[in-house]
Amino acid sequence: MPIPPTSPGVDRSLLRDDVYRRLRDAIVDGTFAPGEQLRDLELAAWLGVSRTPVREALLRLAHGGLVSARPGRSTVVSTLCARDVRDARDVVAAMHEVAVREAVPVLGEADLAAMRDANRRFAEAVAAGDVETALRVDDELHGVPVRVCGNRALATVLEQFTPTVRRAERLRFGSLRGRTSVTRHDELIRLCDAGDAEGAAGVAYDTWHSLPSEEP
Structure with a gap:
């Protein structure tokens, strides 16, 4: 998964809702393209947070249909169905x-x-x-x-x-x-x-x- 070259400059005390909104917006604006695999470790490093709020955000994004999550396997950005x-x-x-x-x-x-x-x-x-x-x-x-x-x-x-x-x-x-x-x-x-x-x-x-x- 290619990570954007610039850091969003997120404070380490970032709330889980903010993590969710950052990832949601990156999908909506095309930063993360349909079909792209999202790895929680890389996303956590990009945002400067632990993996826990990233995993929680990915679950919320799955409920909203923006990503397709397969537990234990992979999470990918959903296509525009x-x-x-x-x-x-x-x-x-x-x-x-x-x-x-x-x-x-x-x-x-x-x-x-x-x-x-x-x-x-x-x-x-x-x-x-x-x-x-x-x-x-x-x-x-x-x-x-x-x-x-x-x-x-x-x-x-x-x-x-x-x-x-x-x-x-x-x-x-x-x-x-x-x-x-x-x-x-x-x-x-x-x-x-x-x-x-x-x-x-x-x-x-x-x-x-x-x-x-x-x-x-």
Whole structure:
């Protein structure tokens, strides 16, 4: 397994959740490619931690479908399977639908302003072909209702299944198709501002459910 030449500079007191997020992000952004074998000893050396949090992270990644783990044998990065993407997309869309429905009645002006600002930066990133920034600010925008609704179970489900969807999104936001999300975001924000919880929830669901389930 080729290890990236630069160290991520992780503190040795790194929490297991941070190890999980580092490895998850390395898979989503393509640092570790589909089919690549992941060795816990090498990953532990890369992150500067013991093997225990790495093993725990790999188990969590397996539950989310990002790696395929065979106890006592090997762990490899999963391929972008259309069925897995479709299943994860359906779950993620449903969770965002619930989050928006619960959040709309309590969204404040600051929350709406944060969503508008995120969509402005999202549009700029998509126009520039900046996939990394587009994904980051898309997370910011959709994260506002998730945070405001305060449903921890919902947030946990999203953390498990969103990474699989994000791998497909990287392909989408690198093309002109990603620009349709800007319009959907505008409509989502408009309905949230109008207090239309059902309408906004429907747009949130459609936004996520419109993502492709196969590689182009």
